[in-house]
Amino acid sequence: MTMTDPTMLADAALWRTRDLAVLWHPCTQMREHPDTLPLVPISHGRGVWLHGMDGNRYLDAVSSWWTNLFGHAEPRIANAIAEQAQRLEHVIFAGFSHQPAVELAESLLALAPPGLARVFLADNGSAAVEVALKMSFHSFFNRGDTRRRKFIALHNGYHGETLGALAVGDIPLYRRIYAPLLIEPLFAPSPDAWLAEPGESAHDHAVRAAAALAVILAEQGEDVCALILEPLVQCAGGMRMYHPEYLRRARALCDQHGIHLIADEIAVGFGRSGSLFACEQAAITPDFLCLSKGLTGGFLPLSAVLTTAAVYEAFLDDSRERAFLHSHSYTGNPIACAAALATLAIFRDEPVLERNRTTAAHMAQLAAPIGEHPHVAQVRQTGMILAFELGQANSREPLPAAQRTGLCAYRAALQRGVLLRPLGDVLYWMPPYCISADELHHLAQVTAAVIDESTRACA
Numbered sequence: 248m249t250m251t252d253p254t255m256l257a258d259a260a261l262w263r264t265r266d267l268a269v270l271w272h273p274c275t276q277m278r279e280h281p282d283t284l285p286l287v288p289i290s291h292g293r294g295v296w297l298h299g300m301d302g303n304r305y306l307d308a309v310s311s312w313w314t315n316l317f318g319h320a321e322p323r324i325a326n327a328i329a330e331q332a333q334r335l336e337h338v339i340f341a342g343f344s345h346q347p348a349v350e351l352a353e354s355l356l357a358l359a360p361p362g363l364a365r366v367f368l369a370d371n372g373s374a375a376v377e378v379a380l381k382m383s384f385h386s387f388f389n390r391g392d393t394r395r396r397k398f399i400a401l402h403n404g405y406h407g408e409t410l411g412a413l414a415v416g417d418i419p420l421y422r423r424i425y426a427p428l429l430i431e432p433l434f435a436p437s438p439d440a441w442l443a444e445p446g447e448s449a450h451d452h453a454v455r456a457a458a459a460l461a462v463i464l465a466e467q468g469e470d471v472c473a474l475i476l477e478p479l480v481q482c483a484g485g486m487r488m489y490h491p492e493y494l495r496r497a498r499a500l501c502d503q504h505g506i507h508l509i510a511d512e513i514a515v516g517f518g519r520s521g522s523l524f525a526c527e528q529a530a531i532t533p534d535f536l537c538l539s540k541g542l543t544g545g546f547l548p549l550s551a552v553l554t555t556a557a558v559y560e561a562f563l564d565d566s567r568e569r570a571f572l573h574s575h576s577y578t579g580n581p582i583a584c585a586a587a588l589a590t591l592a593i594f595r596d597e598p599v600l601e602r603n604r605t606t607a608a609h610m611a612q613l614a615a616p617i618g619e620h621p622h623v624a625q626v627r628q629t630g631m632i633l634a635f636e637l638g639q640a641n642s643r644e645p646l647p648a649a650q651r652t653g654l655c656a657y658r659a660a661l662q663r664g665v666l667l668r669p670l671g672d673v674l675y676w677m678p679p680y681c682i683s684a685d686e687l688h689h690l691a692q693v694t695a696a697v698i699d700e701s702t703r704a705c706a
């Protein structure tokens with residue numbers, strides 16, 4: 248950490264006070280500010296570092312809610328945004344078009360799994376999920392199949408916070424209170440390898456979860472529009488990971504029952520899983536591919552739903568009612584599209600995925616000794632996502648929730664200049680891809696220290 252100068256400290260305190268007088272932060276019990284949780288005013292970012300107004304800097308190990316790919320204030324993306332803002336900041340996207348949107352759609356279709364032919368733009372991840380759910384239902388309706396109105400979702404899945412997206416999610420902390428407002432999907436068992444029986448491999452567990460899905464489909468398949476899932480990693484559900492065999496079997500089952508597969512790659516897309524898109528690891532093409540978060544390199548809100556020609560064609564008709572009458576004011580925003588194009592240009596010009604393989608191997612190496620800690624029940628990794636499942640000493644039993652070990656680890660890491668924001672008692676690394684070997688080393692040292700400290704002293 249850098250030396251703190253008294254004027255900067257005063258500055259940070261002032262912004263903290265002004266913030267807490269007027270703002271309401273997301274996913275936060277505001278009562279915990281300012282005493283239990285420090286609020287951290289940030290003045291600027293560079294690479295993996297966030298610079299606090301108090302003069303301290305914080306290594307962003309969670310890519311600012313999984314959005315950032317190439318570091319904060321990445322100059323190529325920043326410049327593309329500045330240039331676009333001076334040419335065309337926004338235009339109504341119904342009846343009008345522009346170069347950044349066209350080029351973005353062309354580029355995404357060229358990169359995505361084969362068989363996707365159309366791109367619908369929205370402005371955040373939850374909106375993309377809403378679009379996919381509505382499009383799936385509506386496409387069956389337009390074909391005269393009006394009976395299909397159910398969705399299948401996975402246990403422990405997460406797809407966003409708006410009512411439709413929340414309905415197909417299964418994280419009680421976010422869903423339970425709103426349950427009376429939500430459509431009821433059919434929930435299928437998660438292929439999550441952590442849930443495997445003793446002696447059962449991740450592959451075999453995935454096969455068993457697919458068999459359970461087959462039973463649901465055999466019973467109610469004719470009422471179902473789509474299966475929605477997060478390919479390979481259930482991120483908000485605690486970075487739970489599963490074998491790609493599940494995706495292959497789910498794809499086959501969806502085909503067999505004539506239903507859509509919605510792949511929510513909002514978190515795992517753009518290289519997080521090791522491949523550009525996680526679906527590639529199972530060699531499948533979904534009927535809907537939802538993208539957001541890393542799409543703009545973490546600069547601006549934007550989302551895209553890629554779908555097939557078959558879905559698109561179900562909406563073509565002389566009647567307006569058959570059209571997809573869904574819109575957001577900022578749909579296709581040119582500045583956000585320019586940020587996304589600059590992000591894709593970095594993937595094109597640099598060996599990003601290859602470099603990430605080296606980084607991911609280094610992450611594994613550094614995490615292995617941390618996994619020896621008696622309170623680390625499992626270290627798991629998929630590409631650039633690595634998670635530490637904390638538990639009771641030398642056991643798979645969770646820590647008592649009242650201990651709030653994760654929160655404790657969060658605070659301890661912040662004090663050491665690292666932003667590690669756990670999911671319950673799961674600590675994870677999901678850093679910007681530009682993280683250096685030295686920075687990873689530092690991250691590993693701090694992680695080891697805070698796991699030890701928080702499982703020991705914070706009880």
Ligand SMILES: *Cc1c(COP(=O)(O)O)cnc(C)c1O
Nearest residue numbers: 371372373405406407511513514
């Ligand atoms: C973050 C996330 C969403 C929601 O995206 P927002 O932009 O936060 O609305 C949906 N699905 C998954 C898998 C996510 O991780």
